[in-house]
Amino acid sequence: MKVLQAPKKHLPVVGLLGLVVIAAAGGTVYYYQFASPHTHAVPSHRLVFMTAVIQELGGFHVNNTAYLNQTTQPAFDNSKGYNLTGVKFQDYLPSYSDNKTINANAGDTITFYIHAVDGSGHGFSQYGSNHGFTIDGPTVSVAAGDALPGTIPFGKWYSVTVTFVTAGSYIYRCNIFCSDQHPFMQGNIVVS
Numbered sequence: 001m002k003v004l005q006a007p008k009k010h011l012p013v014v015g016l017l018g019l020v021v022i023a024a025a026g027g028t029v030y031y032y033q034f035a036s037p038h039t040h041a042v043p044s045h046r047l048v049f050m051t052a053v054i055q056e057l058g059g060f061h062v063n064n065t066a067y068l069n070q071t072t073q074p075a076f077d078n079s080k081g082y083n084l085t086g087v088k089f090q091d092y093l094p095s096y097s098d099n100k101t102i103n104a105n106a107g108d109t110i111t112f113y114i115h116a117v118d119g120s121g122h123g124f125s126q127y128g129s130n131h132g133f134t135i136d137g138p139t140v141s142v143a144a145g146d147a148l149p150g151t152i153p154f155g156k157w158y159s160v161t162v163t164f165v166t167a168g169s170y171i172y173r174c175n176i177f178c179s180d181q182h183p184f185m186q187g188n189i190v191v192s
């Protein structure tokens with residue numbers, strides 16, 4: 001008879017543990033479904049679409065931003081640029097509206113698509129036939145096969161995929177002398 005009583009003493013404990021486990025799991029589900037402000041779990045893969053023209057005509061300009069909702073990247077060609085046909089993505093608004101500042105979270109990957117614009121014929125001196133793209137900052141990890149710094153001939157496209165490992169302030173800039181105001185041809189990347 002005492003042997004039968006022993007398991008009964010454990011039953012309430014087992015029951016409590018079960019409730020705790022269920023509550024924890026439920027809480028986690030609740031957090032991700034309702035409390036998490038974004039549908040995109042960190043880290044995300046962002047796509048940033050930009051143009052590059054001499055600083056006298058505006059320098060770098062972010063035209064659009066999107067989350068890539070798949071693991072494979074859009075098709076890309078130096079002449080035609082990116083191809084989003086059949087690609088799952090979701091546009092988002094950057095936190096800054098100067099069209100030069102890019103925001104991200106530590107661990108995020110950003111693929112830059114940059115179209116170099118020929119600025120000749122606008123009354124400003126333009127030197128050479130290329131813009132450049134490089135990033136200064138705490139820690140950047142460049143995808144295998146991609147070039148950073150990169151050279152972007154006028155009229156062509158350039159793409160580079162970079163993972164921002166560490167939070168901090170980054171600067172992207174042109175690294176090829178292209179006009180008198182070349183040193184100012186840059187923008188910020190704020191990684192939180």
Ligand SMILES: [Cu+2]
Nearest residue numbers: 174176178182
């Ligand atoms: Cu330049």
